[in-house]
Every structure is written in C-alpha cells, then in structure tokens.
Amino acid sequence: MEYGMYYLEQVTPYEAISRRMNKVLASGRTRFQDYFIFETTAFGKVLVLDKDVQSTEKDEYIYHETLVHPAMLAHPEPKSVFIVGGGEGATLREVLKYKTVERAVMCDIDDELVEMAKTLLPEWHQGAFDDPRATVITEDARGWLETHPDTYDVILIDLNDPVGEENPARLLFTVEFYELVKRRLNPGGVVAMQAGMLLLTHHHQHPVTHRTVREVFRHTRSYHNYIPGFFLNFGFILASDAFDPAAFSEGTLETRIRERGLGLRHLNASFIEAMFVLPKDLLEAIQRETMVSTDALPFYLTEEGEARQAPYQP
Amino acid sequence: MEYGMYYLEQVTPYEAISRRMNKVLASGRTRFQDYFIFETTAFGKVLVLDKDVQSTEKDEYIYHETLVHPAMLAHPEPKSVFIVGGGEGATLREVLKYKTVERAVMCDIDDELVEMAKTLLPEWHQGAFDDPRATVITEDARGWLETHPDTYDVILIDLNDPVGEENPARLLFTVEFYELVKRRLNPGGVVAMQAGMLLLTHHHQHPVTHRTVREVFRHTRSYHNYIPGFFLNFGFILASDAFDPAAFSEGTLETRIRERGLGLRHLNASFIEAMFVLPKDLLEAIQRETMVSTDALPFYLTEEGEARQAPYQP
Amino acid sequence: MEYGMYYLEQVTPYEAISRRMNKVLASGRTRFQDYFIFETTAFGKVLVLDKDVQSTEKDEYIYHETLVHPAMLAHPEPKSVFIVGGGEGATLREVLKYKTVERAVMCDIDDELVEMAKTLLPEWHQGAFDDPRATVITEDARGWLETHPDTYDVILIDLNDPVGEENPARLLFTVEFYELVKRRLNPGGVVAMQAGMLLLTHHHQHPVTHRTVREVFRHTRSYHNYIPGFFLNFGFILASDAFDPAAFSEGTLETRIRERGLGLRHLNASFIEAMFVLPKDLLEAIQRETMVSTDALPFYLTEEGEARQAPYQP
Amino acid sequence: MEYGMYYLEQVTPYEAISRRMNKVLASGRTRFQDYFIFETTAFGKVLVLDKDVQSTEKDEYIYHETLVHPAMLAHPEPKSVFIVGGGEGATLREVLKYKTVERAVMCDIDDELVEMAKTLLPEWHQGAFDDPRATVITEDARGWLETHPDTYDVILIDLNDPVGEENPARLLFTVEFYELVKRRLNPGGVVAMQAGMLLLTHHHQHPVTHRTVREVFRHTRSYHNYIPGFFLNFGFILASDAFDPAAFSEGTLETRIRERGLGLRHLNASFIEAMFVLPKDLLEAIQRETMVSTDALPFYLTEEGEARQAPYQP
Known part of the structure; x- marks a missing residue:
C-alpha cells in the first residue's frame, strides 16, 4: 500500500x-x-x-443485471414494477429497458441520498429519474406499501443486510413484510431480492431469508453471482405464487432476451439458468435452516454473520 | 480493525x-x-x-474439489495422475479418493515447503503423502516431465500466476509446455489447471491461458468458481484431445460421483455443469483474446493484471 | 506497505x-x-x-534510562529499590548497575510474562534476574506493599495507563496508593514513575497523575522524553518528601554519573536537567488540573485520553 | 480502525x-x-x-514556534526575514508577530500550493499573506537568492528531507547553498532550518545537515522538539557567523519574549534553552558524522534514512 x-x-x-x-x-x-x-x-x-x-461504477452492471433481469424475464409481460431501495437509480435504469414497462415506482427512504445520486452518480441512473414512466418516493417502503393498494407485476427489493439488533431494516425481512409484498403483486407477479453474501462463515443471511420467503410464496428460488466490486459471492432470491420462476421452458429465456432488446452485458440465457444451480454445501445450509423471521421475532445478523431472533424495539 | x-x-x-x-x-x-x-x-x-x-483450512475443500474432480470425473477410469505443484498435499488427497487410481505423482519444486506441509498442514494432506500409491518429487516439473516419458490419464496443474517479467514460472504457461503435457497424457487423457482470478480488471490471465491451451488441445473448456478464502472468483481450464470434457451425457456425472464414493462436500453433478457456463462478458473476453504464450515469447502478468509477451531471461 | x-x-x-x-x-x-x-x-x-x-529492543535503553536514573541519581546512596511492574527485567537491570544497591525487589503480577521474558527477552534483562541482589515477586504490588512493611530508598513505578472503567490498575493511581508508597520509602527516599503520553489530545493522564502525586509528596516534578519505539513523547514524575529531586546542585549529577560508572547511552547530566523543563502549554495543563484520584473515586482514561472519576467496581 | x-x-x-x-x-x-x-x-x-x-491545524503552532522563534529571538532586532519554503503561510505569520520586522519575503516554488493555502488553510496563515510587509515569490529559492542580492537579518529554511536520488531539493542541502544563504545574511544575521526527524533509525538527515552547515558557519547549533502531529521528534539547526545563537545571556530570552509581545503558546525562555540540550546518543551521532554535502556530491536519503552522496542528474 x-x-x-x-x-x-x-x-x-x-x-x-x-x-x-x-x-x-x-x-x-x-x-x-x-x-x-x-x-x-x-x-x-x-x-x-x-x-x-x-x-x-465498473461492475454495477453485474450486480444490477443480476438483481433485475431474472425477475423481469420470468414475467411474460412486465408492465408495472415497484423497487424497494435502490437509491442510486441503476435498478430503475435496468427496469426501464423493458418497453412493456408503463410504470416504475422506486421507494427509497433516503431522500438526501437520492438527490446526491442524481448529481454525483450519473453513471448509475443514466437519466432514469427523468423517464416519464418513473416515480420516485422517498418514504419508508413498508409504510408506503401498507397505505397504497396499487399492485405490480414485479417487485424488486434491494436492501442492506439487517446487521445489528437496533437495525430498523429488520422489519423489511419478515414473513409479514413478504406477505404485504405478495398482496401488492398482480396475479402472475414475481418478486426478486438481494439476499446476502455467500461466504463460508456468513451463510446465515441467505438461508434465513430463503426460509422466511418460503413461508409466504409457493415458489422460492435462490440464485447467486460473484460481484467483483464486493469481492464476494452474493445470494439472490426469486419468488412467485404463480409459477416456478427458475423453470424456463427451452428457449424462452433466449427468445425474451432477444425480443426485449435489453443489451445485456453480463447475463445471457444459459448463465441466468446456471446462477440458479447452487453448490452442495449451500443447498444443505438452506435445507437445514429452520429460522423464520417474523414481526414478533424479526431476525438480525451479528457481526459474525450469525442470525438471531429477538423483538425489535425501535 | x-x-x-x-x-x-x-x-x-x-x-x-x-x-x-x-x-x-x-x-x-x-x-x-x-x-x-x-x-x-x-x-x-x-x-x-x-x-x-x-x-x-476452512475452504480449501472448495478449491481442491473444483480443481480435481471435473477432470477426474470426466475420465472413465483414471488410474494414473500427475500433479504439477500442489505442495500442501490436498490435490493429492482428492486424487487418492479414487479407488481406480494406482499411481499419483506430485511434482513440486519446493522441497522445504513440502516438508513443512507434512508437519504443519495435516488438515490439507490428511495423510495423503503416506499413501503407497503416492510419489512426491521435488524438482522442476517441466524438467522432470521432459526427462521422464511416463504417461498419465489425468494431469492437474496447480501453479501461481506468472506475475512479473522475472518470474521463472513463465515457462510453465506456454504452448511448448502444454505440448509436453499432452505428450505425457495417455490416449483419452485429460488435463485440468487453475487459470487465474476472474476479476473485472484482471481478466487477462484467464483469456491468455485459455487461448494458449487451445493451440494445443482439440477441446479446451473454461470453468469458474468462487473461492471464499481468496475473496475472488477463479477460472479453471479443462482440456483434452480425446473428447469434450465438459459435455457429460445425461446422468453420467451423477452416476460417477455416486459410484466412485467421493464424499464431495461442495460439488454435485449439476453444480459441476453450471461451473462451465460463463457470463457473457467473460466469454467475450476469451473470444477476443489473441495472445498465444510461447517459449520464445512467454507471457507474464503486470501487477495490474495485464498480459505482456517478452523473451524470458533467466 | x-x-x-x-x-x-x-x-x-x-x-x-x-x-x-x-x-x-x-x-x-x-x-x-x-x-x-x-x-x-x-x-x-x-x-x-x-x-x-x-x-x-533497539530503544528500550532510552525508556529505561529515563525511568530509572533521574531517581537513582537524585538519591545520594541508593541501597534498596522496589519496582512496581517492569516484568521484562530492564528496569531491574538498570537498577543493578548501581554498586550501592544491595536489594532490588521487582513486583509484577504477571508470572507468565516474567517467565516468558526470561527466555525470550534476554536483551532486556541481560541476566538481571540471576543477580543475587534481585528478588522477583509475582503478586499484586499494592497488596504486597500493604502486607510487607519493608522500606526502600527508591521506588520505581512502571505501569500502563489506566484506560477503561474496568481497568484493575486504577487503584494503583490514587492518593491512597501513593501514600502507601510513601510509607514504604526510607527517609530521604524518592519515587519515580512513568506518567503517560504527552500528546496534544492526550494530556490528561499526565496532569491528573501529577496533581494526585502532589497531594502526597512535598516535591513533585514532571519530566519528559521522546521514546522512538512508541512514536510518542512520554511524561514521567519524580517525587520526594525529603528534597526537590530535580534541583541538583552544580556538578552533582555529572559527578554521580561518573563516579557510579553507569555506562549511560542516552542520558548525560545536562540532558537529565533539560528533561525537567516543560513547554508552556504542558506546564499550563498541569497547573490547570484539579482532578485528584482517590480510592473512592479513582480516575480512568477514556480511549480519547480524557480523565474521568468513578467508583471502581472490581 | x-x-x-x-x-x-x-x-x-x-x-x-x-x-x-x-x-x-x-x-x-x-x-x-x-x-x-x-x-x-x-x-x-x-x-x-x-x-x-x-x-x-492543532499542533502547527508547536512546529512553527520551534522553527521561527529561536532565530528571531537570537537576533537583537530582526527587520528583514527571508523564508525558504513554508508555503502554507504559518512561518510567515510567526515572523510578522515581530513589530520590528519591516520586510518578510517568502519563497516557495509551488504557486498552486500557495494559492490553495490562501483559501483552504486560513488557520495557518491567518491573513499573513495580506500583511503589507509580506512578499510572496513562487520561484526556485536557490535561483532567486542567486539573482537577488538583497540581504536579511534572519533566514528561515523549511524544506522537506531530500529523500531519493532524483529529488531536486538535494541542491538546497549543500555547502554551496548554505554559502549563498550566508552571503544573503546581514552582518549579525542568523539562519534557522528544519533538519530532519530524530528517530533511532533515521539519524542521518540531521547529522549530515549539521556537519554540512558547520562547514559554512562559525556557530552551528542543533536543537530538537517533539511534533505531536508527526509522532516524531524533529531536529532543527540555528547557525550564525556573528555569535553563538544558543548562548543567551541570563534573562535575555525572557526579556525579549516579554518585550516583543509574541503571545507564545508552546515556548518559553527555559524551554527554548532546553531544546538545545541533546541526548548523549544524538550528540555522538553528530560528532561522528563526516559526510559533507556539496554541489558536486550532494547527499540524499534512502527510504531507510541512510545518507548517500552522488552527483545530481536533473
């Protein structure tokens, strides 16, 4: 150094x-x-x-393609999208690449961050905030979803891990929150979320989130990708009541990617499918997991990456 | 901290x-x-x-399963194996899990390191050095292969990247070296090698190695896996003249893993196949690559991960 | 790096x-x-x-000469010395350079450390532990002094700063402890102690210790020296009831250094005198200080170097 | 951290x-x-x-008082001052505290730095640049002194160590440069300079500079002080042909400090005198030193702090 x-x-x-x-x-x-x-x-x-x-800047395309496109491609014709978090605007940018999208609502509680991103992070949003189809809300996403009954084809959740007992984001990782998300999905809707690093010693965020989401949705699928800028392998989850979002029929993905003109840089059809294949040790960790995070006992992560349940005292 | x-x-x-x-x-x-x-x-x-x-210690099983088993499983009945490098003995350990293996020769130039590993790193070798099927040679692998005409079913190459113009390992990454390796393979033989980190800014080790190996072998296949202890995604290469080592017929991998009683912790059949699926940007980097490393102009890596060709002056 | x-x-x-x-x-x-x-x-x-x-190893002579010799040279004929702390044996070594010394008792609570020093730190003790005049006690120094009425010509205190409210060493920085020390001094005796770093933002250890010692001894003098291995300027205190230990009459120091054959490497007479001259800002900080550390309200240092008083709960 | x-x-x-x-x-x-x-x-x-x-910001007063006032107080009535380096303006500020000063010329080669200091470092210059007695020149100091025959009562040199063979500042540490400085002093003039860290392993900058200055001036005196913001003890040199600048007659320093109304925060008369007292090991290192830096063979420091002589090739 x-x-x-x-x-x-x-x-x-x-x-x-x-x-x-x-x-x-x-x-x-x-x-x-x-x-x-x-x-x-x-x-x-x-x-x-x-x-x-x-x-x-140089690898955000990998992260955002990985978060956004499996869900959007799983849906036959996504018209409305809700984004939880994602303040710098790149998730929104990827969503707006779909010409079928008529309405994209991004809800990030941190208005100052969103303003800063507009000025200092143009490489991320690339003008997405100015798209007439985009709406930006700077409120607590759970509160907003509770009070606004609009429904969406796709909901994308991009939140940091709930590290620490005091972390207010803990209530965005519970059965009750995922049930709310499900109520805000249109029939045939699908939800995708970032779901924690997959590090030997830090497996707990992903298994607990997977286990919790599975309480709510009929189909819950984990996938993963290496994010160079984090020096970490990350887990993601795709969930739907309508269909198995990782079971694409032969050629469907390839056709949709081509027809929708997405200009993907990192993903292609076969790599998307490969992301859903998990190594044996991770599969077993997910299968072993029994913790279900609820509003009464929301989980949080310790600095060591262990998951604990305790009431949340704001 | x-x-x-x-x-x-x-x-x-x-x-x-x-x-x-x-x-x-x-x-x-x-x-x-x-x-x-x-x-x-x-x-x-x-x-x-x-x-x-x-x-x-905690994640070496991921690295060594990834290096060893795709090659060993690709071969219908591996009896003889040669290992270039691998001084701590874990590659040898994985190889010896195959009951068909009659002879495993490990060649690591650093005798002091091998001795130290025997005492201080039992978690790696787990007694592999004492297996009567194992032979350890502490000489320069290229020199030894040149002077010993024995041939093998599988050759595994576990070398560090050739960083720096002065690096003597540069001559272990050339067309001529891979041709020597090929001459030491039995008919139907297969070679596997660790082939560099896959980091946004460090793509050059992998593409150049892939391009160079492809000069020599009819079938050259890249695969990749995240190694937690490195905080990096790593590339590997499988090559063979006899058959496409990544094209397993339906169920073959699963059957071989079960029949050979390997006790894998990280790999399973579907994950092995998924490792061979590369993201679009990496695929393109490999396809674009034109540099072929030769004894006359062996490549080396700069600290920035760029590949350069220059004569090697020992 | x-x-x-x-x-x-x-x-x-x-x-x-x-x-x-x-x-x-x-x-x-x-x-x-x-x-x-x-x-x-x-x-x-x-x-x-x-x-x-x-x-x-390379600069301990600076620290130990600075801690030991001003006190030893201030005394006309030091025969008995008690050392609080000093487990590695270098304080003892410097003390034993005085041929007048008949008895040197070192009391360091950490017996394991003392044993380790004997084997691993010969450059520090240089055989001092084997000197027949030396006695090593591995008990709590305060407890030992309370129960052993022996008295000494010089007492040297070499303790770490009492950082943190839980620090048991807090009771070795109080009026009551210094009164005990005074009772264990012979008439004409003198005490020296290491008294904290003198860093812009960390002045509080030194002023509080000075202020507390001054409650007990008629003459309390601060001095300072730069300790290269710490990258810090350190404060020390010399105290006596019998005489002003920093007021050497013309030529006395020089004569004593020569006559006692000490082989000093860092100190000489004029530098010893110069160490007692403090810069204006430090002098003012000492004069301003009002905190007196007592057994009822022993002080401790915060990580920021601020001094606070609170009862000590073992 | x-x-x-x-x-x-x-x-x-x-x-x-x-x-x-x-x-x-x-x-x-x-x-x-x-x-x-x-x-x-x-x-x-x-x-x-x-x-x-x-x-x-918090300790610059220590450094700048130490660099400026010994020289200024040694002079009976400093009217003109030349500063080599000192771009942030604090040396100038201290100089201008003397009401006798009619002309203070600061020469720092880095005009961009000086401009930045004006805006971003007001705590340093405190308006000194606007004083009508101040002149700022942004040229090479040696070149400027060579071509401008003006003379001064005090010259203050505030340069970084000449680390590295390529360092252009090497020619500001030679006999010839100090002779030029001497020619620019009025009769009775005095020069002060920062002269390197005094660290166990880094004694060479100071002894070599002392030895070189002594070639030129009849009286050369080293002094030292701990600079908290550097975590280092620093050496300084005061030199004059006219008188021993460290030999103040009884009470002179005290009187001058009071009469000149300097508002010193760190220095007082006795501490200034104490700064000129060096420890034995440093004194010996200075006495042992034989290297004299000249234009033909200017010295430079290695990263280890060793001094080497070699021709300077710009």
Whole structure:
C-alpha cells in the first residue's frame, strides 16, 4: 500500500478490505446513514453507505443485471414494477429497458441520498429519474406499501443486510413484510431480492431469508453471482405464487432476451439458468435452516454473520 | 480493525485485504519463496506463499474439489495422475479418493515447503503423502516431465500466476509446455489447471491461458468458481484431445460421483455443469483474446493484471 | 506497505501505527493480558502487552534510562529499590548497575510474562534476574506493599495507563496508593514513575497523575522524553518528601554519573536537567488540573485520553 | 480502525501511520507534488505533501514556534526575514508577530500550493499573506537568492528531507547553498532550518545537515522538539557567523519574549534553552558524522534514512 487515501471496509469481523481512493467526491451523513463517494483506479466511482460498499461504477452492471433481469424475464409481460431501495437509480435504469414497462415506482427512504445520486452518480441512473414512466418516493417502503393498494407485476427489493439488533431494516425481512409484498403483486407477479453474501462463515443471511420467503410464496428460488466490486459471492432470491420462476421452458429465456432488446452485458440465457444451480454445501445450509423471521421475532445478523431472533424495539 | 496481528495481501494494485492472525505458526523463506502459515478465526489455518493466499483450512475443500474432480470425473477410469505443484498435499488427497487410481505423482519444486506441509498442514494432506500409491518429487516439473516419458490419464496443474517479467514460472504457461503435457497424457487423457482470478480488471490471465491451451488441445473448456478464502472468483481450464470434457451425457456425472464414493462436500453433478457456463462478458473476453504464450515469447502478468509477451531471461 | 505480517496499534482512537513483523516469536494471553513478541527490522524485538507497545529492543535503553536514573541519581546512596511492574527485567537491570544497591525487589503480577521474558527477552534483562541482589515477586504490588512493611530508598513505578472503567490498575493511581508508597520509602527516599503520553489530545493522564502525586509528596516534578519505539513523547514524575529531586546542585549529577560508572547511552547530566523543563502549554495543563484520584473515586482514561472519576467496581 | 476513510503515511520503510479522515477538503497534484488536505478529529485539518504530513491545524503552532522563534529571538532586532519554503503561510505569520520586522519575503516554488493555502488553510496563515510587509515569490529559492542580492537579518529554511536520488531539493542541502544563504545574511544575521526527524533509525538527515552547515558557519547549533502531529521528534539547526545563537545571556530570552509581545503558546525562555540540550546518543551521532554535502556530491536519503552522496542528474 502506497502512501495516500484509503477506504477501509470490514468484510468479516476478521478480514478487511482497503481501497485506494484517488479522489473523494462526497462524504458525510444523511438522516439515515453515512455515505462516501470516491474514485478508484480499477473500479471507477465507488458508493459506500454506512460500512458497506454498495456499488462500483465498473461492475454495477453485474450486480444490477443480476438483481433485475431474472425477475423481469420470468414475467411474460412486465408492465408495472415497484423497487424497494435502490437509491442510486441503476435498478430503475435496468427496469426501464423493458418497453412493456408503463410504470416504475422506486421507494427509497433516503431522500438526501437520492438527490446526491442524481448529481454525483450519473453513471448509475443514466437519466432514469427523468423517464416519464418513473416515480420516485422517498418514504419508508413498508409504510408506503401498507397505505397504497396499487399492485405490480414485479417487485424488486434491494436492501442492506439487517446487521445489528437496533437495525430498523429488520422489519423489511419478515414473513409479514413478504406477505404485504405478495398482496401488492398482480396475479402472475414475481418478486426478486438481494439476499446476502455467500461466504463460508456468513451463510446465515441467505438461508434465513430463503426460509422466511418460503413461508409466504409457493415458489422460492435462490440464485447467486460473484460481484467483483464486493469481492464476494452474493445470494439472490426469486419468488412467485404463480409459477416456478427458475423453470424456463427451452428457449424462452433466449427468445425474451432477444425480443426485449435489453443489451445485456453480463447475463445471457444459459448463465441466468446456471446462477440458479447452487453448490452442495449451500443447498444443505438452506435445507437445514429452520429460522423464520417474523414481526414478533424479526431476525438480525451479528457481526459474525450469525442470525438471531429477538423483538425489535425501535 | 482491533489491535493485533494482521496479514496484508494486495489483491489488486489498489485493493488490499487485511486478515487478523490469531497465531503465527511459521514464517520465513524457502529457496523459492516466502511463506507464512497462521491461524485465523473464520478461515482456520491460512497458507500464504510469496504475496498470495494459497489456501485456507476452512475452504480449501472448495478449491481442491473444483480443481480435481471435473477432470477426474470426466475420465472413465483414471488410474494414473500427475500433479504439477500442489505442495500442501490436498490435490493429492482428492486424487487418492479414487479407488481406480494406482499411481499419483506430485511434482513440486519446493522441497522445504513440502516438508513443512507434512508437519504443519495435516488438515490439507490428511495423510495423503503416506499413501503407497503416492510419489512426491521435488524438482522442476517441466524438467522432470521432459526427462521422464511416463504417461498419465489425468494431469492437474496447480501453479501461481506468472506475475512479473522475472518470474521463472513463465515457462510453465506456454504452448511448448502444454505440448509436453499432452505428450505425457495417455490416449483419452485429460488435463485440468487453475487459470487465474476472474476479476473485472484482471481478466487477462484467464483469456491468455485459455487461448494458449487451445493451440494445443482439440477441446479446451473454461470453468469458474468462487473461492471464499481468496475473496475472488477463479477460472479453471479443462482440456483434452480425446473428447469434450465438459459435455457429460445425461446422468453420467451423477452416476460417477455416486459410484466412485467421493464424499464431495461442495460439488454435485449439476453444480459441476453450471461451473462451465460463463457470463457473457467473460466469454467475450476469451473470444477476443489473441495472445498465444510461447517459449520464445512467454507471457507474464503486470501487477495490474495485464498480459505482456517478452523473451524470458533467466 | 508491502505484503506480509503487521502489528496494528491504535495510538489514539483516530491514529494507528502498523509495524511490519519479520517474525513472530510469541503471541497469546496470560491470565492478565494479551502478549505479542515479534521481530522488526528497525526496532529489533518488540514487546506488546494488550494493545500497547511496551518496549523495543533497539530503544528500550532510552525508556529505561529515563525511568530509572533521574531517581537513582537524585538519591545520594541508593541501597534498596522496589519496582512496581517492569516484568521484562530492564528496569531491574538498570537498577543493578548501581554498586550501592544491595536489594532490588521487582513486583509484577504477571508470572507468565516474567517467565516468558526470561527466555525470550534476554536483551532486556541481560541476566538481571540471576543477580543475587534481585528478588522477583509475582503478586499484586499494592497488596504486597500493604502486607510487607519493608522500606526502600527508591521506588520505581512502571505501569500502563489506566484506560477503561474496568481497568484493575486504577487503584494503583490514587492518593491512597501513593501514600502507601510513601510509607514504604526510607527517609530521604524518592519515587519515580512513568506518567503517560504527552500528546496534544492526550494530556490528561499526565496532569491528573501529577496533581494526585502532589497531594502526597512535598516535591513533585514532571519530566519528559521522546521514546522512538512508541512514536510518542512520554511524561514521567519524580517525587520526594525529603528534597526537590530535580534541583541538583552544580556538578552533582555529572559527578554521580561518573563516579557510579553507569555506562549511560542516552542520558548525560545536562540532558537529565533539560528533561525537567516543560513547554508552556504542558506546564499550563498541569497547573490547570484539579482532578485528584482517590480510592473512592479513582480516575480512568477514556480511549480519547480524557480523565474521568468513578467508583471502581472490581 | 473503524470503517471509513484513512490516510496512510509510511514513517519508516517498516512503520506506517493511518489517520482517520472525517472529510477530504482537497487532493490532487500540483506541478511539483501530490497534496492532500483533510479533517481529522484530534488534529483538525491536516496538510500532506507527497508522502509526508507537513502540518496539522492543532499542533502547527508547536512546529512553527520551534522553527521561527529561536532565530528571531537570537537576533537583537530582526527587520528583514527571508523564508525558504513554508508555503502554507504559518512561518510567515510567526515572523510578522515581530513589530520590528519591516520586510518578510517568502519563497516557495509551488504557486498552486500557495494559492490553495490562501483559501483552504486560513488557520495557518491567518491573513499573513495580506500583511503589507509580506512578499510572496513562487520561484526556485536557490535561483532567486542567486539573482537577488538583497540581504536579511534572519533566514528561515523549511524544506522537506531530500529523500531519493532524483529529488531536486538535494541542491538546497549543500555547502554551496548554505554559502549563498550566508552571503544573503546581514552582518549579525542568523539562519534557522528544519533538519530532519530524530528517530533511532533515521539519524542521518540531521547529522549530515549539521556537519554540512558547520562547514559554512562559525556557530552551528542543533536543537530538537517533539511534533505531536508527526509522532516524531524533529531536529532543527540555528547557525550564525556573528555569535553563538544558543548562548543567551541570563534573562535575555525572557526579556525579549516579554518585550516583543509574541503571545507564545508552546515556548518559553527555559524551554527554548532546553531544546538545545541533546541526548548523549544524538550528540555522538553528530560528532561522528563526516559526510559533507556539496554541489558536486550532494547527499540524499534512502527510504531507510541512510545518507548517500552522488552527483545530481536533473
């Protein structure tokens, strides 16, 4: 490590990553979280919220294609989409690539972050906020969904892990929240979510989320991909009551990708299918899991990645 | 980061990983390389050679299953195996799980490292060095293969990346070396190798190696897996003149895994197949690659992960 | 920072020092504290207890000469010496350089540390433990002094700062403890102690200790020196009821240093006198200080270096 | 170390300091050097040039009082002052506290740095640049002194160490440069300079500079002080042909400090005198030194702090 500026991120309680910063574009605190935006040589701009790297300019396409397209491609004709989180606008950007989409509602509680993204992170949103089909709401997503009965073809959930007992996001990882999400899906609707790192010692976020989602949806499927900017393999979940969202009939995916003109950079039909194939040890960890997170006993993660259940005291 | 001892590893020239060490078991230098062996909380013992983490106790099974079994399972009845590198003995251990194997020859130039592994890394070799079918040679693998005309059903190559113009390992990544390897394969033989990290900014080791191997073998297939202890996605290559080693007929893999009684922890039949499916951007990087590494102009990697060709001056 | 092993020490809550370790000689935990002993290029062996570097091979002579000789030289003929702490034996070594010394009692609670020092830190003790004049006691120094009425010409206190409310050492920084020390001094006796780093933001250890000692002794004098291995300027205190220990008459120091044949490497007469001259800002901080640490309300330091008083609950 | 932004500075080749940055105010490169300006909790704003911390808001008064006042107080009535380096304006500020000063010329080659300091570092210059007695020149100091025959009562040299064979500052540390400086002194004039860290393993900058200055001036005196923001003890040199600048007659310093109304925060008369008292090991290192830096063979420092002589090839 040469002299200069670094960003330090604890990946586990025992392993940390230092990233050389060429320039710091912004740092401070919104009402909800610390933020850091800086430039690096290999990953371009990097966005950090609280202690975690959220996204890097050079590889955000991998993360956002992985979060968005399996769900959108699983749906025969997605017209309306709701996004929980996703403040920098790249999830919205990917959603708006679908010409069938008539309405995309993004709900991120952190209005200051959204404003900052508009100015400082154009590489992410690429103008998506200005699309007439897009609506941005800066409120608590659960509260908003509870009070607004509109329904959607696809709901995408992009939240940080609920680390720490005090974490208010814990109530966005419960059976009751997923039931609310399900009520806001149109018939034939599908939900996708980011669901935790898949690290040897940190398997618990993913299995518990999988187990909890499975309480609510008839079909719950895990998939995974390596996100270079995180130096981590991440888990995702696709769920639907209507159909198995990972069981594409021969050629369907390929046709949809071509017909919908998505210009994918990382995904193709066969790789999407391969993402749904899990290694044996992870499969077993998911099968073994018994913890179901509820509003009465929502789970949270310890710094070690262990899952614990306890009442949430705001 | 709490007070205490850390191991610092530069993953790219701009990003570094610090690992908290609970205890240092050994550190020093053999005739060939620096070594560090220490204990960590999450990954157990960690082995570092020169600047790179080679293996961790808790996840080495992922790396070694990934390196060994696709090749061994591709072969209908592997009886003889040659291992280039692999000094800590875990590749040998996985190979010896096959009851058909009558002879496994491991060739690692670093005799001091092999001796140290026998004492300090029993979790890796698990007694493999004492198996009567095993032979350990501590010489330069290329020299040894050139002078010993024995042939093998499977050859496994487990070498570090040829980083730096002075790196003597550069001559183990050339057309001529792979031709030598091919001459030492029995008819129907197959070769597998570790083939570099797959990081956004570090794609060059893998494409160049793929392109070079393809000069020599009729069938060259890349596959990949996430290695938690490296915090990286790694590429591997399987090659054969006899058959496409990634084209298993329906049910073959599953049957062989069951019949051969391998006790796999990470791999299963469907995940092995999924590892051979590459994302679009990596596929394109491989297809675009034109560099072929030869003895006259062997390639090397810069610290940035770029590949360059230049004569090797020992 | 090159790849390899480092020791990380937080010097303030915001500034940390990384030291490259060439080799780790020992690491673990005694009943009382974590310990780390390692080799470095510039400072030789380094001893760390809990989170603080205690001493380095190459500069320990500076620290121990500074702690020991002002007190020993202030005394006209030191025959008996009691050392609180000082487990590695270098304070004892410096004390035994005085031929007048007939009895040197070192009391360090950590018997495991003392044993380790005998084997691993010969550069510190240099055989001092084997001197027939030396006695080593491994008990709580306060308890021992309370129950043993022997008295001494010089008492040297070498303790870590009482950082943290739970720190048991808090009761070794109170008026009552210093009164006990005074009762164990012979007439004409003198006490010296290490008294905290003198860092801009960390002035509170020193002023509070000075203020507390002044409650007990007629003459209390601060002095300071830079300890390279700590990268810090450190404060020390000399106190006596009999005479002002920093007011040497012309030529006395020089004569005593010469006559006693001490072979000093860092100190000479004029530098000893200069160490007692404090800069204006530190003088003012000491004068302003009003906190007196008592058994009822012993002070402790926060991580920020602020001093707080609160009852100690063992 | 908590998550967040850090500045990494190598203090020796083996020891490094990380400083937590709350906010980055500027970072980039002028024509001459890299710069970083950031805010920290304990030291306030920090200015870094190339790889070294130059100054921190909270302790710069210690450094600048130490550099400026011994020379200014040694002079009976300083009217004209020349400053080599000192781009942030704090040396100038201290100089202008003397009402006798009629002309203060600061010469720093880095015009971009000076402009930045005006805006971003008001805590340093405190308006000094606007004083009608001040002149700022942004040229090479040696070239300017050679072509401008004006003479001064006091010359203050505030330069970074000449680390590295390519360092153009090497020609500002030679006999010929100090002879030029002497020619630009009025009769009775005095020069002061920052002269390197005094660290166990880094003694060579100071002894060599002392030895070189002594070739030119009849009276050459070293002094030292701990600079908290550097975590280092620093050496300084005062030189004059007219008188011994460290030999103040009884009461002179005290009187001058009072009469000149300087409002010193760190220095007082007795501490100034104490700064000129060196420890035995440093005295011996200075006495042992034989290297004299000349234009033909200017010295430079290696990263290890060793001094070497070699021709300078621009």
